[in-house]
Amino acid sequence: MDYELDLAEIEKKFYNYKFTPQRKTILKVLFENKGHHLSAEEILQLSKEKNSDIGFATVYRTLDLFEELEIVHKLHFGDGCSRYELTRTGSSHHHHLICLNCNQIFEVKDDLLKKLENNIETQHNFKISDHRLHFYGYCKNCK
Amino acid sequence: MDYELDLAEIEKKFYNYKFTPQRKTILKVLFENKGHHLSAEEILQLSKEKNSDIGFATVYRTLDLFEELEIVHKLHFGDGCSRYELTRTGSSHHHHLICLNCNQIFEVKDDLLKKLENNIETQHNFKISDHRLHFYGYCKNCK
DNA sequence: GTTGCTGCAAACAGTTTGCAAGCTT
DNA sequence: AAGCTTGCAAACTGTTTGCAGCAAC
Numbered sequence: 001m002d003y004e005l006d007l008a009e010i011e012k013k014f015y016n017y018k019f020t021p022q023r024k025t026i027l028k029v030l031f032e033n034k035g036h037h038l039s040a041e042e043i044l045q046l047s048k049e050k051n052s053d054i055g056f057a058t059v060y061r062t063l064d065l066f067e068e069l070e071i072v073h074k075l076h077f078g079d080g081c082s083r084y085e086l087t088r089t090g091s092s093h094h095h096h097l098i099c100l101n102c103n104q105i106f107e108v109k110d111d112l113l114k115k116l117e118n119n120i121e122t123q124h125n126f127k128i129s130d131h132r133l134h135f136y137g138y139c140k141n142c143k
Numbered sequence: 144m145d146y147e148l149d150l151a152e153i154e155k156k157f158y159n160y161k162f163t164p165q166r167k168t169i170l171k172v173l174f175e176n177k178g179h180h181l182s183a184e185e186i187l188q189l190s191k192e193k194n195s196d197i198g199f200a201t202v203y204r205t206l207d208l209f210e211e212l213e214i215v216h217k218l219h220f221g222d223g224c225s226r227y228e229l230t231r232t233g234s235s236h237h238h239h240l241i242c243l244n245c246n247q248i249f250e251v252k253d254d255l256l257k258k259l260e261n262n263i264e265t266q267h268n269f270k271i272s273d274h275r276l277h278f279y280g281y282c283k284n285c286k
Numbered sequence: 287g288t289t290g291c292t293g294c295a296a297a298c299a300g301t302t303t304g305c306a307a308g309c310t311t
Numbered sequence: 312a313a314g315c316t317t318g319c320a321a322a323c324t325g326t327t328t329g330c331a332g333c334a335a336c
Contacts, residue, residue: 018310018315040300055318060301062316076221080326081300097269106267112259117278120251125283126240133276135260140268161290161335183325198293203326223301224325 007031013069025051026062030072030086037075037083037096037105077134079103095133101142108135150174156212168194169205173215173229180218180226180239180248220277222246238276244285251278 010027011019029046030038038046044059063084066072075083077098088094093113097106110133117128137143153170154162172189173181181189187202206227209215218226220241231237236256240249253276260271280286 020310020316022317053318056300057302057319058317074221076219078217078219078225082221097263097267097271099269100272106269108263108267110259112255116253116255120240120278124240124249124251126242126249126278126280127286128240128278128280129243130279131277132279134274135263135269135271136273136275137269137271143270163291163335165292196293199325200294200327201292204291 010069010071013071017065017069021051022047022054022058023062023065025054026059026066027071030066030084034086035107037077037085039081039083041081043084073130075132077105095135097135097137097139099139099142100136101138104139106139153212153214156214160208160212164194165190165197165201166205166208168197169202169209170214173209173227177229178250180220180228182224182226184224186227216273218275220248238278240278240280240282242282242285243279244281247282249282 007027014023017023025047026043028050029043033046040056040059040063043063044054044056047054047059063072063074066084067074070087072084073087075085075096077083077096093109093111095108095110097108098104099106113131113133117131120126121128150170157166160166168190169186171193172186176189183199183202183206186206187197187199190197190202206215206217209227210217213230215227216230218228218239220226220239236252236254238251238253240251241247242249256274256276260274263269264271
């Protein structure tokens with residue numbers, strides 16, 4: 001699971017935006033929870049532990065901004081809230097396993113999809129910019 | 144796009160539940176909009192056109208029931224609401240292309256994923272029961 | 287006739303927005 | 312100093328729930 005985005009690189013993306021303490025805190029939380037698919041609520045709680053003054057609105061606004069800057073990806077697992085993960089350069093080649101019993105989320109690496117994407121782009125004349133692949137089932141502890 | 148569930152077959156699933164006019168109406172709406180990925184709101188509107196007396200609560204409760212009876216699949220495209228499609232027997236092998244500009248949803252057939260599923264089941268000891276694959280990008284009219 | 291089903295309205299949860307005050311640059 | 316950014320609270324949207332009446336079997 002190679003994260004190629006480092007803090008210095010990310011900071012550059014803010015040349016047009018202010019790099020405020022709240023934004024730094026949220027970024028830190030995301031970095032400290034790589035692979036955890038945090039929800040806005042979880043991010044708020046973890047941020048509060050670091051920086052007492054932060055509210056929901058800021059978290060949502062920051063995550064929207066981060067998405068625009070391609071720092072995070074927004075994910076929809078169907079559990080009622082959006083979840084966020086740090087963008088990775090290899091991000092087009094990993095998927096999620098969602099356990100229907102314990103709700104844990106696991107990750108899988110994969111390169112098989114590239115071929116499928118190519119097929120689709122030519123056969124359907126559709127320019128693919130991103131994808132989401134979720135497998136629902138039961139993990140080794142729950143099956 | 145072969146739908147193998149027919150009305151007679153579905154009716155059998157109701158042996159334990161009442162086959163009320165509202166449920167029939169919603170089923171009809173789903174059948175008349177195959178491949179349209181309707182939201183609860185859209186289903187409500189279309190149902191109202193057929194049967195003046197029906198409310199939101201009934202639509203949601205019915206769709207929950209239909210999901211339980213495996214008559215529909217619930218989908219999350221990240222547009223803020225759940226969407227529903229009739230279950231098909233070939234349903235484990237079709238995916239969705241979501242146009243980021245016009246929001247239209249296209250479908251793709253595919254068998255490539257079976258191989259990937261098998262890999263995952265053995266490598267991650269995870270029993271897969273369903274999956275969702277969404278491609279985001281731009282359709283031929285929008286790119 | 288029972289029991290499950292329905293509509294309504296109120297409750298809920300996650301997210302968004304308006305605004306005045308505050309902080310970054 | 313200027314304007315973006317923040318926190319708060321109120322507004323919103325999609326969905327769920329409680330309850331009394333109704334209808335399917």
